[in-house]
Amino acid sequence: QKIHLKSVCLQYQLYLLLNSHFFCLLKNGMGLIILCAYVPKTEAGHCKWAEVLKDLEKIKASKDIDISLYTADTDEDEECQEPVMRCFFLETEVIIQECRIKNCRETQDVVNIWKNGNAGLENNKLNPTRSAKCKECEEYEEKNFTEFIQSFVKVIQRDCK
Numbered sequence: 246q247k248i249h250l251k252s253v254c255l256q257y258q259l260y261l262l263l264n265s266h267f268f269c270l271l272k273n274g275m276g277l278i279i280l281c282a283y284v285p286k287t288e289a290g291h292c293k294w295a296e297v298l299k300d301l302e303k304i305k306a307s308k309d310i311d312i313s314l315y316t317a318d319t320d321e322d323e324e325c326q327e328p329v330m331r332c333f334f335l336e337t338e339v340i341i342q343e344c345r346i347k348n349c350r351e352t353q354d355v356v357n358i359w360k361n362g363n364a365g366l367e368n369n370k371l372n373p374t375r376s377a378k379c380k381e382c383e384e385y386e387e388k389n390f391t392e393f394i395q396s397f398v399k400v401i402q403r404d405c406k
């Protein structure tokens with residue numbers, strides 16, 4: 246005798262973690278309910294910085310932005326990764342101000358980088374007992390916009406692995 250499964254699937258979208266989850270309740274002929282989950286792996290879903298990377302690509306060739314920015318080292322220890330990320334996102338505020346003064350075409354892209362950065366770091370508040378070997382943002386060398394963007398992309402890509 247065949248056992249027929251009846252299923253009811255509910256879809257729930259999570260924008261920061263994955264594109265979607267599908268949860269299924271299966272009930273077999275004897276009344277047993279089984280919970281299953283189907284979680285598709287998506288290209289953008291594996292990295293919380295995917296949108297930031299897209300916007301960095303949009304602004305990297307800007308001719309309107311000509312400033313020097315504190316640029317964190319891309320080879321900092323793992324325990325300094327969060328302060329390094331915060332430094333890059335903090336410096337985007339400087340880029341926003343520069344863009345507003347010069348009326349850059351990329352202003353909205355830079356604002357998006359800043360907003361997505363704050364959203365991504367919101368749940369990772371800095372630990373007050375942060376390692377003493379991690380530098381403050383202002384302790385890093387100032388570099389031109391192009392070098393800053395290259396380093397920013399490298400740090401984000403490393404964090405996404």
